[in-house]
Amino acid sequence: MNSPSASTTTSGRVAQEAERRRTFAVISHPDAGKSTLTEALALHAKMISEAGAIHGKSGRKSTVSDWMEMEKARGISVSSTALQFEYGDCVINLVDTPGHSDFSEDTYRVLTAVDAAVMLIDAAKGLEPQTLKLFQVCRHRGIPVITVINKWDRPGRAPLELLDEISERIGLIPTPLFLPVGIAGDFRGLLRRGEDGAAAEYIHFIRTAGGATIAPEEMFTPEQALEREGEPWETAAEESELLSATGQDHDQEMFLAGQTSPVIYASAMLNFGVRELLDTLVALAPAPGPRADIAGTEREPAEPFSAVVFKVQAGMDAAHRDRLAFMRIVSGEFERGMVVTHAQTGRPFATKYALTVFGRERATVDTAYPGDVVGLVNATALGPGHTLYVDKKVEFPPIPSFAPEHFATLRARSAGKYKQFRKAIDQLDSEGVVQVLRNDLRGDASPVLAAVGPMQFEVVTARMQAEFNVETQLDFLPYQLARRTDSESRAELDRQRGVEVFTRSDGAILALFSDKWRLQYIQKEMPELTLELLVAATD
Numbered sequence: 001m002n003s004p005s006a007s008t009t010t011s012g013r014v015a016q017e018a019e020r021r022r023t024f025a026v027i028s029h030p031d032a033g034k035s036t037l038t039e040a041l042a043l044h045a046k047m048i049s050e051a052g053a054i055h056g057k058s059g060r061k062s063t064v065s066d067w068m069e070m071e072k073a074r075g076i077s078v079s080s081t082a083l084q085f086e087y088g089d090c091v092i093n094l095v096d097t098p099g100h101s102d103f104s105e106d107t108y109r110v111l112t113a114v115d116a117a118v119m120l121i122d123a124a125k126g127l128e129p130q131t132l133k134l135f136q137v138c139r140h141r142g143i144p145v146i147t148v149i150n151k152w153d154r155p156g157r158a159p160l161e162l163l164d165e166i167s168e169r170i171g172l173i174p175t176p177l178f179l180p181v182g183i184a185g186d187f188r189g190l191l192r193r194g195e196d197g198a199a200a201e202y203i204h205f206i207r208t209a210g211g212a213t214i215a216p217e218e219m220f221t222p223e224q225a226l227e228r229e230g231e232p233w234e235t236a237a238e239e240s241e242l243l244s245a246t247g248q249d250h251d252q253e254m255f256l257a258g259q260t261s262p263v264i265y266a267s268a269m270l271n272f273g274v275r276e277l278l279d280t281l282v283a284l285a286p287a288p289g290p291r292a293d294i295a296g297t298e299r300e301p302a303e304p305f306s307a308v309v310f311k312v313q314a315g316m317d318a319a320h321r322d323r324l325a326f327m328r329i330v331s332g333e334f335e336r337g338m339v340v341t342h343a344q345t346g347r348p349f350a351t352k353y354a355l356t357v358f359g360r361e362r363a364t365v366d367t368a369y370p371g372d373v374v375g376l377v378n379a380t381a382l383g384p385g386h387t388l389y390v391d392k393k394v395e396f397p398p399i400p401s402f403a404p405e406h407f408a409t410l411r412a413r414s415a416g417k418y419k420q421f422r423k424a425i426d427q428l429d430s431e432g433v434v435q436v437l438r439n440d441l442r443g444d445a446s447p448v449l450a451a452v453g454p455m456q457f458e459v460v461t462a463r464m465q466a467e468f469n470v471e472t473q474l475d476f477l478p479y480q481l482a483r484r485t486d487s488e489s490r491a492e493l494d495r496q497r498g499v500e501v502f503t504r505s506d507g508a509i510l511a512l513f514s515d516k517w518r519l520q521y522i523q524k525e526m527p528e529l530t531l532e533l534l535v536a537a538t539d
Contacts, residue, residue, distance in 0.1 A: 197244025
């Protein structure tokens with residue numbers, strides 16, 4: 001047993017390491033440039049030597065955080081990947097999120113594992129539907145948001161017009177730390193605002209070939225900037241003063257309270273404004289803090305080890321046919337090989353194979369601290385929302401499943417593949433790729449898959465083929481709504497036309513309805529039945 005002095009030393013080291021961590025996710029609408037920004041951040045952190053866009057333009061490499069063939073083909077992220085790198089004195093944990101709205105449930109899980117978010121907005125399109133949905137999740141969870149207005153190298157809207165939209169549509173006060181010099185499409189550099197909102201410095205960017213390397217920066221005083229740029233600088237300086245007059249200067253307490261959002265204008269493709277974003281994350285984003293357990297007790301970072309699994313993923317690399325459970329460390333020091341307890345089963349769990357994952361690259365991790373994301377290999381007993389701990393028991397609240405809106409049956413085309421089919425379904429279910437529903441009538445040969453978006457079904461069939469060599473047939477079902485019910489109501493619901501009742505793998509009983517009118521009729525005629533709303537993807 002450790003002596004009190006040894007425990008104190010460990011606690012102090014953990015607290016110090018936690019203060020160095022910045023763990024965040026990027027939220028955006030598809031095509032806002034999230035994957036390009038991820039690469040640009042890695043480039044500035046010197047984790048890669050050359051950035052590459054996802055569509056393979058001019059022979060550039062595919063994005064480091066997009067590994068699935070579907071992602072490469074479509075240029076979207078449909079799974080999450082954790083990237084860790086050092087920047088200055090800090091350790092940055094960037095948890096990449098799916099960019100498509102069909103994968104909102106996976107994104108929600110990721111947002112349970114971060115302390116801050118970067119909201120990426122297209123300079124021409126402004127706030128888009130998926131960005132709005134994900135921002136609401138951040139607001140609900142109390143996650144402070146830094147805003148990046150991207151693609152300023154292309155024609156777009158006026159800077160203040162975009163700020164007004166943020167303020168009016170989501171009630172978040174934008175407080176730019178930097179303003180663009182030059183209109184959208186003529187990005188010359190950034191005006192850095194001082195504490196009083198006055199122009200403090202001009203950062204001039206120099207383009208590189210295709211934006212593949214870090215853009216050199218030149219620093220000028222406001223006087224030099226005026227002489228060099230003339231009217232574009234004057235416009236930016238006047239806009240900065242106007243923002244100060246309306247109270248749109250950074251206030252750290254208001255930012256952490258989710259009332260304001262620091263804003264940076266950037267071009268991820270050209271690597272303009274990326275260093276400024278990293279510096280802002282280091283300076284302003286919160287370090288890991290306490291997390292409430294299911295009893296409401298706060299677990300402090302310096303307490304004994306605990307962690308939450310937020311993502312389970314297999315098939316990340318054809319050369320490594322394993323299953324990774326990504327855990328966010330909540331408290332204490334993680335040491336590879338330590339034996340922890342799985343809160344859901346009470347059983348010990350050995351952590352011999354622990355990895356950090358950077359896109360398609362993986363490396364063994366020996367030690368990790370609060371805020372870090374660690375992948376545990378072949379953790380078949382672990383699922384999203386599960387807790388691991390040492391010492392006294394702690395269990396964190398489960399991650400809710402979203403209300404599914406799309407339903408289909410899945411079956412193997414070959415009866416001889418049934419064993420592989422069952423194994424694949426169980427694995428994809430435990431990963432949370434889709435929800436799997438069963439009842440006695442349909443049996444296990446053709447389970448019902450439930451999803452927030454139809455693209456989840458494409459991921460299932462593609463992975464069935466690629467990882468398990470099982471060709472499948474998907475048949476959509478005529479249901480539109482799901483409600484949670486109970487065993488007492490099940491018998492009556494089973495007798496109703498346009499209704500089918502299933503049990504989900506977590507034990508929840510779900511009733512599926514053909515349309516909202518059928519649901520409304522049953523609720524009116526049989527108010528005694530239990531029909532509860534599930535968590536919606538837009539909540």
